[in-house]
Amino acid sequence: MATCADILRSEFPEIDGQVFDYVTGVLHSGSADFESVDDLVEAVGELLQEVSGDSKDDAGIRAVCQRMYNTLRLAEPQNQGNSQVLLDAPIQLSKIMENYDCDTKHPGLLKREQSSTVNAKKLEKAEARLKAKQEKRSEKETLRTSSPLVLEEASASQAGSRKESRLESSGKNKSYDVRIENFDVSFGDRVLLAGADVNLAWGRRYGLVGRNGLGKTTLLKMLATRSLRVPAHISLLHVEQEVAGDDTPALQSVLESDTVREDLLRQERELSLKIAAGRAEGSDAAQLAEVYAKLEEIEADKAPASISHSCGPWFYPYNATAAYEGVLRRLEDEAGLSPGSLCQARPSALRRTHKHAGCKGHPVVGELPAVVSHDRNFLNAIATDIIHLHSQRLDGYRGDFETFIKSKQERLLNQQREYEAQQQYRQHIQVFIDRFRYNANRASQVQSKLKMLEKLPELKPVDKESEVVLKFPDGFEKFSPPILQLDEVDFYYDPKHIIFSRLSVSADLESRICVVGENGAGKSTMLKLLMGDLAPVQGIRHAHRNLKIGYFSQHHVEQLDLNVSAVELLARKFPGRPEEEYRHQLGRYGISGELAMRPVASLSGGQKSRVAFAQMTMPCPNFYILDEPTNHLDMETIEALGHALNSFRGGVILVSHDERFIRLVCKELWVCEKGSVTRVEGGFDQYRALLQEQFRREGFL
Template identity: 40%
Template sequence: MTVTAAPTAAQLVGATLPDLDTALVEYVVGTVADADPNDFPDASALEDFLGPVLVAEDCDPKAVRTLCAQLLPLVGQSATMVDDDDDFILPNGLSGASASAGPRRLENGPVHMGSLAANTSSYLPGVNADITHAGAKRVATRVDEKKLEKAELKLKMKMEKRNATVEVSFKVIDKPAGPKPLSDAQIQAILAARGRNNDIHLENFDVSHAGLRILTNANLSLVYTRRYGLVGRNGIGKSTLLRAISSREIPAMDKFKHVSIGHVEQELTGDDMTCLESVMKADVYREYLLRQEATINAQMNELADGKALASGETMASLEHKLKQVLQKMEDIDANSAEARAASILGGLGFSPDAQRRKTKEFSGGWKMRIALARALFTRPDLLLLDEPTNHLDIPAVVWLANYLQKWPSTLLVVSHDREFLDAVATDIIHQHDERLDVYRGNFSNFEKTRDERVKQAQREYDSQMEYRRHLQAFVDRWRYNAKKAAQAQSKIKILEKLPELEVPTEEVQVTFAFPDPEKISPPILQMDEVTFAYGPDSPPIIKNATIDVQLTSRVAVVGPNGAGKSTVLKLLTGQLDPNKGRVFRHGRLRFAFFSQHHVDALEDLSLTPVQFLAKNFPGHQDEEYRRQLGCFGISGRVGLQSMGTLSGGQKSRVVFASLALQRPSLLILDEPSNHLDFMSVDSLAEALNQFKGGVIMVSHDQRFIDMVCNEIWVCENGTLTKFAGDSIKEYAATLPMPE
């Protein structure tokens, strides 16, 4: 085929993409003319090179594909010339002579480009490249380099924006940095500001992380002494919002430097301090005042001994300073610090002996309790708590709820525990769709009000849309009628002034589903006179325990922390062997075990949920893994994100999806509702009720237990017995609550 027998590249571009910018037309034409046939063996290779540029300019991908197929025969030829005398014709009708200083002839024959392979990657995300055709010859070109550079920069920005566009449901902070310690100057400023208005009002602020938008033009008012519950689906960014407030990353927080903030989100790093010392040291204001008192007393002693003071201060001025310090210590009740710290630790389950143990000797769950005790002891103006009930037993949850009901300052707490929020919250903040909605009252009131508010918003939206259709129909009919033109214009003005209402959105319902197990005949699982201790010199955790489990069992194991509930689960599953007695398991019985430390089961958090399932359950297509994850609310792009970027609730769902693939006959769950949002907890309860196998769980969530379980086993004082009552509320009523 000769060049003269074929349409030119410029003509093809003009016919297929008539609205394309002139600079890009020249770029496409130059690419086709200068390339070697080996560089683009087929149309798809040419499309891979040109496609990102053209699609970024809003060209139809199908049209681009068609154009590349038409241009392929012209690769390596002087495709911009019909013959030696004709000008280069641009799609807008300008000739090459009028578009530049004069028509320039391209070199005959192909131009070999040694670096073209590298340049083809220039449109891949995150890759920087220069679009320069290097080869044996430099060929004259009509491309305006400034325009081309501008087009490439625009393309790069669009590609970066596209790669950063991820669903808002992703929570991308995995290991948050701890709060920065306050300087003495900051402490002094906060102490000096005591008594000021501690209300916080944040208006029109955005919160994002790593390019992901959490909130847009949001408003938040935290009135001093009110207690706010922050709720929303898993991954919406509740913890991210708390971190933004505590780290004062929101610009408007600069106005509230006098407000002290306490934030509990991660466990304490253990050291050689005792629990009691660690809690008391947490009050940086008290520690500062104690240092001031010691310094002033030392100066007064030097003055009394006749030693010269460098500052030249008199005894009277030192006495005045000391009086001010002592008054501030009285204001913060510094003298009762040890008694208050011991009371808080006792309420959270620490015995007097445990309070004298070193913090490094405790497990992660108990370190979380120490961190919570430190925050409660410091009594900040604004206390931020992220799922505080996750590591507490039922008595400690009740104690914490009672304690927070008397909280003297502002509280903002994230929790999935409805009963806890009902007892504590005076207001509920609902985070969804990049905004915050505030509801007066506790969680139960929020549920009722939210449903009514959504229905009302839908009615208003439907009414306005009907009104808009009515006005638009009048305008369309009479707009060009001389007699009705004035009325039509009036209707148009009314349409323009109508407020834009957002389409009411419902929360996405998350579903859980467990497959039916294999039918096996009883006995299924039994413990007969089982005794277990962790060492020959250790007291027995369980002594002479006898229980029977069926496929119809729905059992809740309850008891104080440290009583041996998790040990019982490990004995049932065979992770531990009894010292005495016997555990019988049916030969075809399959267990699926959910640990409260479920992150340990995920192992490599750099894997995506799909990769995690493929690694542990090989032999299936990715579509099957994604379908399985979808049964537990991990859908869309979330299944393709690294698990390190998922929220705690999303990680829990991944673990549940892997448990379901095991097709268990018996589900053994240790605190399964931890980290799940309130809708997911309901969905999990419904799935467990539909499950045709047995369920044994340890949980502190009374409502969740009441929804699922019909038996209660009490583990305490080395015994495991069945509770005689009918409900978890009856059991909770029998417990002695800490003061």
């Protein structure tokens, strides 16, 4: 029987010695990792394609990998599960091991020699992919034995540059640009990015956009954790979509985010104790003086007061973060970063400009490399560039979001025109070839035309993203008013801090109301009073006996069981129905196929929101109360949500900071301020005019 080595030599007689050693080493040490021929193609297919010099197409490479995979599987019964590989004997292990790393955790990874003729980038990328796969397999096995829920892990691999590596190791790289070329990002078995490039230039501000679930948040995590290579002298700050609270006081939590200040204070404590204990060395006093000078330079002593002042009146410094309702999320709002995730380079420069990590306004505008947001106005205000993630690649556009929309449409139109023009040209040539294929007098012309076809670049038609459509089931019935109202309601948690006094509001089944106001003004509290989750201290809450309210929480993830699939989630909430009904309900909101069967914890933020919508609408409510429903949704889904609410035959009250969404849906605004609610019937334009007039009176304009 032919061995894997025999197959390699027969199919690739000119194979580079290093590649031969690498492939046979992978087969020898990692055959247990190859659960299918796809795994083998992923591990060595790209290298074999290069070795073949285009003599074999993708199908040919796959056929070779299939033969080797079959050989491995045939060897398994003989070896009783030892995963040995049939190679040509004898094998001089000592010679092979000279070219291998001594890392026992990842055997099979080669040390590359300068004399090799193989493409070093592709070999390094193949090694990184194999290493990541082995690490992921090991982590999954550990999780499987220790926890009932095994989540997929994100991984990244990229081609390395020896020039950049030498520059990095020498310490001479002073550039604050981030350039990452030819990298892949996967989440479990799903490829999110393939052969992608990203360039972040110092001083420019990038908005990362794309549909939910394509990998935007995962990409930022890969940058923040340096799974993708970022120069070591660039420090990173990562603000995630969801922040979990604990017993740490809020002020301390914000202060600890300033790692430079924390490190200097630690050095100051250690040196002071050392000197006080009489264990000081000659240089300790001078080092302590240097630490004091740096602390004074960044005004470390003023940080607590500065943060408390900057974060606003709702910021209670000594409350535990777990006790704050959305306080950490509000920090993002106050910093101008919501909704989304932030990956910021050089926070040290930000610290020089604004002194402390908790400052509000737009502190990062000067040096914000990448922010994920679905807020058009926010992106138009801060972005100098847009990076569009789609079809497993990244496309860059200069300008803000509106410029991106126009440029993308023009690019897609030109791409489609070029494709159609080339198709017509191909067809024209093919007609000539078919007509004169067997005409001896035209043989040379036919051959020339065939070569012309072969040399034409392969253009692809435009990948049209599917349209997002949402539909809320109607629950409309004619009810006699009042439908839902609060009458002369007082409410407070602490009598010293009155939240509402003599509050009177009402809504009906035709209402489209948006509740607006500053953070901490009581918007979410009023929604809970309307639903009956909170009881008034004084006054009356009235709701029609046939009213069915569907509620979407600002922190809806906390209401979902993350350990089960979306289908099982609905089955537990609404038992006794066929599985097909649960799948159909989820499919209405874009959770279909394998997404519906994956643990909810593994879904993206936007996909979790869709699951929450599916759960909320299952009982067919006739009134919806929505608290920040657009936070994690992509722009296309926000538009679809707006159209769905407009088509819904029932009442809607919502809280949102998305101006475009408010304009699309709401006819009336309720402004929460100073313990009361003011109705604004003129919509968002009238509300903006009122704000501008207020700012003028207070001297801000």
